[in-house]
Amino acid sequence: MKKIPNFRWVIVLLLFAATAISYVDRQVLTVLAPTLRDQLQINNTGYASILTAFLLAYTFMQPVMGWLIDRIGTRMGFALIMAWWSIAAGLHAVANSVASFAVCRFLLGAGEAGSWSACVKAVSEWFPRKERGFATGLWSAGVSAGLVISVPIVAWINLTLGWRWAFVLTGLVGLVWLAAWLWLYRLPRAHSAVTDEELRHISEDSAPDPSVSRGISSAALPESRSLLVKRTPYLQLLRSRNVWAVIAARVLADPWVWFYYFWIPEYLTRSAGFTAADIGKYAWIPFAAQGVGIVLGGAFSDLLCRRGMSVLPARLTVMLIGMLLMTAGISAAFDLGITIIFVGISTAMLGFGLWAPNMMSLCADAFPRDSVGSVVGLGGMGAGAGGMVFTMATGWTLDTYGYAPVFIAAGAIPLLAFAVLFTLLERPKASTVNLVRTF
Numbered sequence: 406m407k408k409i410p411n412f413r414w415v416i417v418l419l420l421f422a423a424t425a426i427s428y429v430d431r432q433v434l435t436v437l438a439p440t441l442r443d444q445l446q447i448n449n450t451g452y453a454s455i456l457t458a459f460l461l462a463y464t465f466m467q468p469v470m471g472w473l474i475d476r477i478g479t480r481m482g483f484a485l486i487m488a489w490w491s492i493a494a495g496l497h498a499v500a501n502s503v504a505s506f507a508v509c510r511f512l513l514g515a516g517e518a519g520s521w522s523a524c525v526k527a528v529s530e531w532f533p534r535k536e537r538g539f540a541t542g543l544w545s546a547g548v549s550a551g552l553v554i555s556v557p558i559v560a561w562i563n564l565t566l567g568w569r570w571a572f573v574l575t576g577l578v579g580l581v582w583l584a585a586w587l588w589l590y591r592l593p594r595a596h597s598a599v600t601d602e603e604l605r606h607i608s609e610d611s612a613p614d615p616s617v618s619r620g621i622s623s624a625a626l627p628e629s630r631s632l633l634v635k636r637t638p639y640l641q642l643l644r645s646r647n648v649w650a651v652i653a654a655r656v657l658a659d660p661w662v663w664f665y666y667f668w669i670p671e672y673l674t675r676s677a678g679f680t681a682a683d684i685g686k687y688a689w690i691p692f693a694a695q696g697v698g699i700v701l702g703g704a705f706s707d708l709l710c711r712r713g714m715s716v717l718p719a720r721l722t723v724m725l726i727g728m729l730l731m732t733a734g735i736s737a738a739f740d741l742g743i744t745i746i747f748v749g750i751s752t753a754m755l756g757f758g759l760w761a762p763n764m765m766s767l768c769a770d771a772f773p774r775d776s777v778g779s780v781v782g783l784g785g786m787g788a789g790a791g792g793m794v795f796t797m798a799t800g801w802t803l804d805t806y807g808y809a810p811v812f813i814a815a816g817a818i819p820l821l822a823f824a825v826l827f828t829l830l831e832r833p834k835a836s837t838v839n840l841v842r843t844f
Contacts, residue, residue, distance in 0.1 A: 409598045413531045413607065417543050419586055420524045423487065424547030425554070426579050427520045430494040430513060431459065432555040433575055434506070435667055436688075437568050439674040440681065441506075451503050453800025456667050457793050458507035462514030464789025470519025471782020474526055475775055480590045482778075483523040484583055490516025491579030497572035521765065521785060522778035529769045529777050531593055533609050535710060537769050538720070542703020542762040549696025549758065552666065553689040560685030647771055648780060650829035652787035654764065657822035659788035660795035661731070661815040662757045665691060665750065667796065672808060677743050687747075694751035698758020702727065706763050716770050720763040721827060727763075728823040730756025735816035738809040753816065760819075 409415070434441070434455070442452060474482035493512035500506045524544050532540045555575075562571040593599050593607050642648050670688050673679040679687070702723050709719035733756070736749030765781070772780050799811055 406597045408600045410600055411603060412596065412598045413603065415589065416527060416531050417540050419589060420527055420544035421547040422582055423520065424524060424544055425551035426582055427490065427517050428548050428551030429555040429575050430490060430579065431517065432552055432666065433559050433571050434497065436556055436559040436670055436684065437563055437571060438671055440563060440568055445502065447503060449803040450800040453796050455503060455506045455510055456796050459510035459514040460789050460793045460796060462511045463518050464786050464793060466515045466518035467785035467789060468779065468782040471522040471778040474519055474523050474778040479523055479527050479530060482519065484587055486516050486519040486523065487579050487583045487586065491576050494579065495573050495576030498569040518785065522781040525765050525769050525781050526778045531607060533607055534716065534770060535707065538703040538707040538762060538766045541766045542700045545699045545703070545762045545765065546696045549692045549699060552692030553696065556689040557685045560681055564681065642776065642779060642783065646829060646831055648783060650826050651768060651780060651784040653829060654822045654826035655784045655788035656791035657825060658760065658819050660792040661819055663792050664795070664799060664811065664815050665754060668799070676808060690747060691751045691754040695754035695758040698727065698755040699762050702759035703762035703766065706766065720767045724760050724763045725823055727756040727759030728819045730759065731819040732816045735813050738812040
């Protein structure tokens with residue numbers, strides 16, 4: 406392969422595509438939910454059980470997949486999980502009951518559990534610290550891209566070919582990406598397309614940032630890579646206060662955006678009288694708002710860093726703005742008209758977009774590269790555990806009380822997530838360069 410200037414942005418494009426594919430695959434069921442629920446006579450609690458099957462695997466497989474990716478490397482690790490979840494996505498086409506859909510969702514969740522760990526690790530391998538926020542924002546925008554395109558595309562396939570084909574065709578896309586990934590991805594130093602100038606740029610700030618607590622022993626910095634892979638077990642990571650800050654924040658924040666992912670088409674169908682065609686026309690708007698937030702969130706925190714703010718305050722500043730914007734979703738708890746409600750939900754999704762890339766960048770900044778996948782996996786396990794509890798509680802609450810209390814919680818609790826992160830995350834001391842403390 407010939408030399409290509411700035412090849413690292415090709416890697417971001419691959420990560421963006423993989424993220425979009427993962428969210429298309431998980432969102433197909435959500436878009437089809439009104440149709441499937443009517444055909445199979447599934448109530449809110451039954452639908453929540455299907456969703457929880459995905460979250461069960463997604464939760465407990467995240468640390469496993471994070472460990473696997475750290476162990477076998479980003480290239481082969483990502484290839485393995487993409488093949489797994491693409492096949493699982495296609496298997497939904499043969500499901501015909503709550504139980505069979507739950508099994509397929511479990512298999513899908515197990516494969517997709519490693520996606521974020523692989524993406525964050527790839528960014529840590531290909532980008533200097535000063536660019537990671539923007540790079541993470543770009544690939545994270547694949548979340549919203551997948552959510553946006555899945556709504557009209559799946560709705561169209563459902564109306565023209567039937568719902569089973571929606572699962573088959575979207576599952577095939579991942580296998581196409583897999584071929585491109587195996588062809589294009591290598592570590593920078595081993596990649597024939599990377600110029601010497603770009604390699605120097607990638608490596609220019611590989612030393613630890615003094616504004617961030619490292620969270621594990623200073624003996625396990627990147628230059629001790631082979632030792633880190635073998636000698637940094639999860640029990641050691643779990644003694645880190647920073648690891649618990651990440652886990653707790655994700656437990657409290659992530660489940661609420663999943664509520665919007667899983668239930669917006671259902672809410673619009675049952676409460677606003679939308680048809681399947683209406684879902685295809687309008688339900689993508691909140692997801693597009695999240696995409697805008699993701700790109701802006703990563704770019705804004707990087708801008709603050711370039712203007713002299715330390716990494717930690719820059720990330721936290723943007724994350725606070727995001728959590729404040731999420732309170733706008735409370736408007737959906739009241740009878741304010743569909744336009745106002747749509748604006749409120751879209752603003753909430755914009756806010757989570759500001760939060761998400763900075764949380765991922767913080768993981769890449771605060772821990773050595775060879776433990777990034779494991780830390781993201783642990784955080785994802787916490788998010789999934791919170792998501793399972795919340796999703797089942799949502800189904801019961803909707804059947805019993807309706808949407809109002811759920812929207813109120815979805816707008817208020819994310820602020821608690823920021824407060825916990827801000828409180829637990831270690832602060833650097835002015836006289837200390839390498840800040841490493843555990844409980």
